[in-house]
Amino acid sequence: MPANTMNEDLKRERQRCSFDPKELTYLLDGGEEKTEERRQREKFFLDDPELSETAPSDYLSHKEKYEHAVKKACIVFKKVQQLQAQGKAGMQNFREVLGGQLGSAILRDGNPLGLHYVMFIPTIMGQGTIEQQAEWISKAWNLEIIGTYAQTELGHGTFIRGLETTATYDPATEEFVLNSPTLTSYKWWPGGLGHTANYAVVVAQLYSQGICHGIHPFIVQLRDEETHLPMPGFENVRIPWNYMLMKNGKVLKDGSYVKSPSSKLTYGTMIFVRVVIVQDAANYLRKAVTIATRYSAVRHQSHIKESAPEPQILDFVTQQHKLFPQLATYFALHYSGAWLWDMYNNVTSELESGELDRLPELHALACCLKAVSAADAAQGIETCRLACGGHGYMSCSSLPITYGLVTAMVTYEGENTVLLLQTARYLMKAWQNCLDGQPLTPSVQYLNSVRRSFGGVYHKSVPWIIASMQRIAAGKIETAHRHMNDKIKRGVNSEDAWNETSIELVAASEAHCKAFIVETYYNSVQQIVPSVSQQLGKALTELCELYAVNTLLKNIGDLLRYSNVTTGDLENLQRWLEELLAAIRPNAVGIVDGFDINDAIIASPLGAYDGNVYERLFAEVSKSPLNAKPVNESFHKYLKPLLKSKM
Numbered sequence: 283m284p285a286n287t288m289n290e291d292l293k294r295e296r297q298r299c300s301f302d303p304k305e306l307t308y309l310l311d312g313g314e315e316k317t318e319e320r321r322q323r324e325k326f327f328l329d330d331p332e333l334s335e336t337a338p339s340d341y342l343s344h345k346e347k348y349e350h351a352v353k354k355a356c357i358v359f360k361k362v363q364q365l366q367a368q369g370k371a372g373m374q375n376f377r378e379v380l381g382g383q384l385g386s387a388i389l390r391d392g393n394p395l396g397l398h399y400v401m402f403i404p405t406i407m408g409q410g411t412i413e414q415q416a417e418w419i420s421k422a423w424n425l426e427i428i429g430t431y432a433q434t435e436l437g438h439g440t441f442i443r444g445l446e447t448t449a450t451y452d453p454a455t456e457e458f459v460l461n462s463p464t465l466t467s468y469k470w471w472p473g474g475l476g477h478t479a480n481y482a483v484v485v486a487q488l489y490s491q492g493i494c495h496g497i498h499p500f501i502v503q504l505r506d507e508e509t510h511l512p513m514p515g516f517e518n519v520r521i522p523w524n525y526m527l528m529k530n531g532k533v534l535k536d537g538s539y540v541k542s543p544s545s546k547l548t549y550g551t552m553i554f555v556r557v558v559i560v561q562d563a564a565n566y567l568r569k570a571v572t573i574a575t576r577y578s579a580v581r582h583q584s585h586i587k588e589s590a591p592e593p594q595i596l597d598f599v600t601q602q603h604k605l606f607p608q609l610a611t612y613f614a615l616h617y618s619g620a621w622l623w624d625m626y627n628n629v630t631s632e633l634e635s636g637e638l639d640r641l642p643e644l645h646a647l648a649c650c651l652k653a654v655s656a657a658d659a660a661q662g663i664e665t666c667r668l669a670c671g672g673h674g675y676m677s678c679s680s681l682p683i684t685y686g687l688v689t690a691m692v693t694y695e696g697e698n699t700v701l702l703l704q705t706a707r708y709l710m711k712a713w714q715n716c717l718d719g720q721p722l723t724p725s726v727q728y729l730n731s732v733r734r735s736f737g738g739v740y741h742k743s744v745p746w747i748i749a750s751m752q753r754i755a756a757g758k759i760e761t762a763h764r765h766m767n768d769k770i771k772r773g774v775n776s777e778d779a780w781n782e783t784s785i786e787l788v789a790a791s792e793a794h795c796k797a798f799i800v801e802t803y804y805n806s807v808q809q810i811v812p813s814v815s816q817q818l819g820k821a822l823t824e825l826c827e828l829y830a831v832n833t834l835l836k837n838i839g840d841l842l843r844y845s846n847v848t849t850g851d852l853e854n855l856q857r858w859l860e861e862l863l864a865a866i867r868p869n870a871v872g873i874v875d876g877f878d879i880n881d882a883i884i885a886s887p888l889g890a891y892d893g894n895v896y897e898r899l900f901a902e903v904s905k906s907p908l909n910a911k912p913v914n915e916s917f918h919k920y921l922k923p924l925l926k927s928k929m
């Protein structure tokens with residue numbers, strides 16, 4: 283590959299960008315100093331020869347992939363420890379390096395230590411007493427033990443009250459006896475459970491004095507700390523009394539049970555991971571859209587005008603319509619995720635002082651935001667893949683693997699439909715409160731004002747779109763509430779009525795979440811614009827407008843159903859969409875440059891900063907062992923005899 287050459291199209295794109303991409307980078311990182319720290323941190327890991335790929339892992343066996351992953355995870359861990367010793371890394375960096383964008387670039391096939399940092403340690407922090415934290419956290423932090431989070435069983439993932447593993451307290455020995463007696467009670471899915479972890483937080487039904495007290499977390503040793511041999515299986519495994527995490531519900535030594543202030547505090551780790559997923563989904567989407575945007579600026583194909591040369595495919599408006607909403611969606615999820623993270627931290631400190639009031643609202647928002655961000659990021663990444671034509675299908679483009687990672691988010695940490703129904707539960711209560719004149723929490727305040735007016739004359743502004751989306755959400759919430767209550771009045775019991783109305787409940791929940799995202803995104807941009815250059819402010823505003831217009835236009839049916847919008851208004855919206863695509867076009871490459879994703883994290887010949895797509899693609903395929911010899915052995919073994927026999 284020619285060294286140090288920059289693709290001419292990308293050079294031109296960079297010259298025409300109206301703002302300085304560095305300004306966007308600093309904004310996203312939280313300042314120039316933070317950008318420098320991040321870049322140094324990335325360099326520290328990515329420049330390590332032991333961590334860089336010698337060959338793409340696609341050509342390794344399953345076993346080899348696992349072994350490479352463990353080796354790299356250990357190197358990464360030691361390097362994080364070095365940073366820690368220099369005061370340059372904390373828990374957040376562990377998560378970033380071991381689970382986030384940087385981690386997934388180093389450990390392309392998954393991180394055997396991921397659950398240790400993302401769930402095992404956070405569960406001990408959130409569910410353990412001070413003494414338990416003191417005992418376990420430092421061991422876990424220093425990797426003297428390796429943990430995972432074992433909740434899901436072969437028979438149950440969603441319905442955790444149905445878990446079958448039991449933990450029965452034996453006051454005579456002051457131990458819990460854990461049992462997974464059936465095939466369906468096998469712990470199934472926990473990351474690292476197979477070969478890596480030697481401890482787990484096991485979620486089990488607690489029995490004491492003959493009474494079941496529901497699910498609780500227990501620390502269980504899985505493997506010998508020296509030999510790593512598995513401990514005897516899950517039949518009557520005894521663990522000491524203080525291995526039950528007892529910050530919330532407790533069993534006293536005599537076996538009496540002390541209830542938690544809320545049984546849902548046991549579900550705290552799930553809220554934490556859902557909150558983290560929103561940011562993570564956004565980051566994967568920005569990686570995919572960086573690849574597809576740079577590729578679309580370099581790739582020339584077909585004609586717009588017969589008389590002109592083949593254009594960059596980014597000049598096709600349909601291509602812009604595929605990619606620019608993904609750029610905007612990244613920002614929408616980024617700002618909503620940041621908002622949710624703040625709320626999570628505030629509510630968590632309130633919980634520490636015994637205030638539980640805001641937990642239901644946090645749960646409702648975390649559920650729908652996790653569901654919508656995972657689904658939209660997955661769909662957006664798939665759109666980016668398709669936007670790269672055949673080359674997007676290639677594994678080396680990194681788009682299929684990125685899609686694979688994000689589509690898993692739709693299922694884990696609460697399957698999306700199930701989570702949207704949790705939010706719907708909250709919305710049904712909110713609507714009832716609204717009807718009864720009861721106070722509403724901030725995220726559903728809009729129900730009051732929308733209930734008073736279903737009107738609103740079109741004007742070309744994001745606030746009009748927010749009001750329209752709130753109208754749609756309120757309309758859907760009202761419809762689902764009314765239909766469910768009609769059924770109940772006709773004698774259907776409330777559980778069946780819920781199930782029969784669940785399509786509308788899920789739709790109401792999604793609409794509520796989309797309205798929340800647009801509003802949060804808009805408010806964030808409004809706050810940012812005065813503090814950045816006029817050019818960047820304009821670019822950020824255009825993206826926000828695009829997200830709002832495009833989201834509304836994807837819901838034309840709902841808009842017609844729940845508002846007094848006219849067909850003329852819809853035409854105005856379509857024109858606005860097209861104007862925004864044209865306005866964003868010159869800045870598209872600048873925006874993805876502003877994301878400042880290191881080429882080693884991009885890991886795609888289609889999306890490198892220099893735009894040498896074809897040279898890099900060629901170099902990539904030449905790494906395949908299949909291309910090492912001109913004739914593969916299988917020709918002599920199988921094809922040749924077959925060809926001969928036909929003669």
Ligand SMILES: CCCCCCCC/C=C\CCCC(=O)SCCNC(=O)CCNC(=O)[C@H](O)C(C)(C)COP(=O)(O)OP(=O)(O)OC[C@H]1O[C@@H](n2cnc3c(N)ncnc32)[C@H](O)[C@@H]1OP(=O)(O)O
Nearest residue numbers: 377381382433439440441442546549552562645694695696
């Ligand atoms: C940079 C780092 C990147 C990190 C990226 C992450 C990578 C990690 C990779 C993989 C991790 C994957 C790990 C897992 O998947 S672990 C397993 C996760 N499992 C789940 O999420 C299970 C989903 N199921 C549930 O959450 C629940 O069972 C349920 C669906 C909510 C139903 O529970 P239950 O039947 O008990 O509850 P009800 O429906 O009856 O509701 C009762 C009331 O409780 C409220 N509720 C429910 N959950 C919570 C909660 N978490 N917090 C607060 N309140 C909660 C619910 O709203 C009801 O309230 P009400 O007032 O209406 O009665």
Ligand SMILES: Cc1cc2nc3c(=O)[nH]c(=O)nc-3n(C[C@H](O)[C@H](O)[C@H](O)COP(=O)(O)OP(=O)(O)OC[C@H]3O[C@@H](n4cnc5c(N)ncnc54)[C@H](O)[C@@H]3O)c2cc1C
Nearest residue numbers: 431432433434438439440471472473690694695696697699
């Ligand atoms: C990659 C990956 C990693 C994971 N890591 C872990 C881990 O580390 N630790 C761990 O404990 N678990 C882990 N899990 C398990 C994960 O949390 C569960 O798979 C998830 O919670 C979904 O549960 P399920 O598989 O039982 O799906 P199911 O609940 O069986 O879902 C199947 C279908 O039934 C529907 N459904 C179920 N209940 C309802 C309902 N009440 N109303 C309407 N529809 C419903 C769903 O919408 C879905 O369409 C992981 C899973 C994956 C895929």
